[in-house]
Amino acid sequence: MSWVFMADDWVLKLKKPVKRAFLDFSTVDARHFFCSEEVRLNRRLARETYRGVKPLYADLSGNLTLEERGTAVDWVVEMRRLPEADMLDRRIKARDLVPTQLFEALGAAWIGPIFFAALERRLANRPCDRLIAVYGGFRALLRARLCLAHLLETPLREPEKWRPLALAYLKLARARLSLIVS
Template identity: 55%
Template sequence: MAATTNSTANIDTATKVAFLRQPASYPHYNPGHAFTVDVIQTHMSWVFLSEHFVYKLKKSVRFEFLDFSTLERRHHDCLEEVRLNQRLALGIYLGVVPLTIDAAGRLQLEGEGETVDWLVKMQRLPREYMLDQVIAARRVEAAEVRTFARLLAGFYRHAEAVSITPHDYRQRFEQNIDAYTNTLLKPAYGLSHNQITAIKRTLQQFLSDKAQLFDARVSTQRIVEAHGDLRPEHICLIDPPVIIDCLEFNRALRLLDPADELAFLAMECEKSGAPFIGQVVFETYRQLCHDDPAQSLLRFYKSLHALLRAKLSIQHLDDHDVGKHQKWIRRAHDYLGLARHYADTLDG
């Protein structure tokens, strides 16, 4: 079913989304084999899940860390998303496809005519095999963890070290600590100022007292262009495993210490009640990458990631969906508790 409109000027996001919600809008639609389209909205995109494929439409937004405000910028980001995700999800990302309008003013996906937007197309992965779902079902096997940990270790081992000075590396953390806590301390959010300032002081003191730990990560060339968003919900335990949804829109945010990235994954798994996953991941990483980062450094990384997740959670109170506010408040408190725990055990 094609949506009819008069000109490209009035094709707003709502019109595009309404069109993409309809199964008949998809090239693989067969009237004799009906399917539904599941829709997920994030701050940055609309994701449409058909029977076998996923299509991602970037929102026309601009934030401090990204700019999707023009068709050209969205096209570039789509291309980058496909390119970068081939590193850990080879063959899953199928390409960038156009949403077009034909001479009669009808929208078409992967059709002819003037392009009004671009979408990333990828294979749909089985949700029950995503690591967060496997953790929730308590079905995680150590062998599966080792398999995807080997994939990550190989990725890091072959990644080219990036150029950064020790001072600039430490300064990134100084700036992040300030940025995260300044947001969390906003009176409107009602969070504990004592807890947040205690975490802030502890992390700042560690960064100052243990500068040599951070400097050593730079001097041993451990900082690489990494995945950037290594969460359990982005790891699929099919055979072979794949890791999707890297952070594509800002290269600077992907320049990471692998130990930092893996600490984020370990923290998320610990929060979900599966601490052994992080243990197996780091054991595999140490063996294959010949790198044994200090436990205190890993706890610093975990604390700062938990602080960021608390910030992202509480910022949902700025949304208009009041019905979900309590959920995000609870989540922010949970992450703050984790951040405090890791900060309090930096010397443990």
């Protein structure tokens, strides 16, 4: 739900002014709030990537700039651009990550130890397995919901893609949540 602008080692994310059943970015204040929340939440595990939130200004001629002149008309998330070798498409092409692992990222052998090591460094301890299962199940349900939301878009793009993907996420959520329900 954002436009992403990339240059050299710099990335800016500008949230689209949209309102959906599952999110509301329709006002400048809402976009500022959600930009701030994105940075606050993601800095816990990726401090070096998420640099901050910046105002986007418009001068008297309507030109947009990040320089402090004119009126702040919107907000952007500023991030450090990841190396090309770490881009998702490159990881898939190198067979370092296959698409089926995407919806099981927490269970993928290469990411689990890295994720939990970073979490322990930031939180000073490891969450219990039940909490991790709830988190994994919640993330899978959220992704299923986003897949289904694509089916409500006008115009509808790639309908054959979203239903099977939503079902795969629901299957994953069931597996994760079954770890905490007897």
